[in-house]
Amino acid sequence: MAFIRRVRTASGATAVQVAEYTSGRQRIIAHVGSAHTEAELGILLARARDLVEDRDQGQLDLGLEPVQQRTALLGEPAVPPETLFETAPATPSPAGPVSSGRVTGTSSRLLFDSLATVYDSLGFTTALGDDVFRDLVVARLVEPTSLADIGRVLAEMGREPASYSTLRRTLGRAAGAEGGGYRDRIAEACFAHAITSGDVSLCLYDVTTLYFEAEKEDGLRKVGYSKERRVDPQIVVGLLVDRHGFPLEIGCFEGNKAEKHTIVPIIRQFQARHRLESFVIVADAGMLSAENLTALDDADLRFIVGFRVTKAPIDLESHFRWHGETFADGQVIDTVTPKRGANVDNNSAVRAEPVWDPDTHQGSWRAVWAYSTKRYVRDNRTLNAQEAKARAVIAGEKADRAPRFVKNGKAGKTLDEAALARARRLAGLKGYVTNLPADMMTASEVIGSYHDLWHVEQSFRMSKTDLAARPMFARTRDAIEAHLTLVFTALAVARTAQDRTSESIRAIVRRLRVLRSATIAINGAQQTFAPHIPADEQALLAALRG
Incomplete structure (x- = not known):
């Protein structure tokens, strides 16, 4: 037997x-x-x-409750160390x-450890030395929720959550200036990581708005321009990233502040923090203003900014005179554009376009124009829709206060044929203004650098969706700054995890969250056992470790 x-x-x-x-x-x-x-x-x-x-042998039911014995290890030493006299070994x-084992709990500890490893690799643990703040960042990545509910998220990952008051004090430190401020130290760690893994010779800048579930405005939260046509109080957030979308600097402004008035303060803050002399800033047309470009140029900073197509007739006057209104797909025209007023540096009587020189053309910037057939088709489709809408408004079939291509005169509303013709003439064109000379960056490189702006737009989408940066429920300036610091840090971890694995942070969380460790109670003791990790998830974990 x-x-x-x-x-x-x-x-x-x-x-x-x-x-x-x-x-x-x-x-x-x-x-x-x-x-x-x-x-x-x-x-x-x-x-x-x-x-x-x-299994085939039955049991005699005597109605007795079986007594489960605890079995001890034979490997335990008979004489414990640090004892003066030898004692008899325990039998x-x-x-x-x-008794059969019981699962007393499960947790996604593997998920927490993986994201915490990425957090550590960015130097945040060394810079802050605050495990509670790290837990807040990881929880934001896994399941963005309220501060009161964050303990549940951490407990599901096998972490002993700090008390609610401790969490609030941690966010207070993140918002304050104590010890240089968490935001400053995190920004310095991000900059060091960007320098190590690439370069910051070219940075991308863009803005977005974060709205509040609030009815009244205050000094910071104000109703302003919203692309989503919201009328809630909001703030304007400016984000500076490297060419791959890794965050470098963040700042917030009043909700009614114009986008073009945000870029210079953020750039100066970034430049002063890291004592940088010169680098290239790329931004979209919303940042375009004569004051901004002059301020950036005076600070010895290079810029590439999207250009409004309405400037094309002035900049391309020579081209229209000598070549007509036709363009070839992919055609690029490198010329100049006036800083203010008329273009006196581009003589339309001369066939060749001038090559911009900062010393020779002190009243102009360099302008690069590109034509795309694909863009022409898209622009023309938009113009057709706008024309149809304008005609419907003129005919009284549709009500609209100020549609494009409708002008009001003594005869009432009429179609602005001249404006429509000008718009069709410029369809397919995209302009870029810069202070980079041609011998420093070719026209194709200028266009390619501008097209990298999708990285900062992607970072904004990640912060709004995956990290649930909005809507915001904070009321005070410190609470808002703490929230942005938390989101900024989580965005750095998310971008790094995405770059290492080529998967979104949402996909990473979804794949690792189901790999749960189990705590089993048996033989009078408890032990936690790691989950089985499939080969694909092992590769994912290896990539996260870098």
């Missing part, structure tokens, strides 16, 4: 084996495993009991029946 035996191994572990007597001698049938903890021993004994148990309990 088979029985269970326990043997102490040379390493001090307790081996569990299934044996039987044959001809008066013990014969090992199966080696179940070696245990180093009482919980492991209980699991091995339960597994061994399943091997020994005869191990017999290898009696052990």
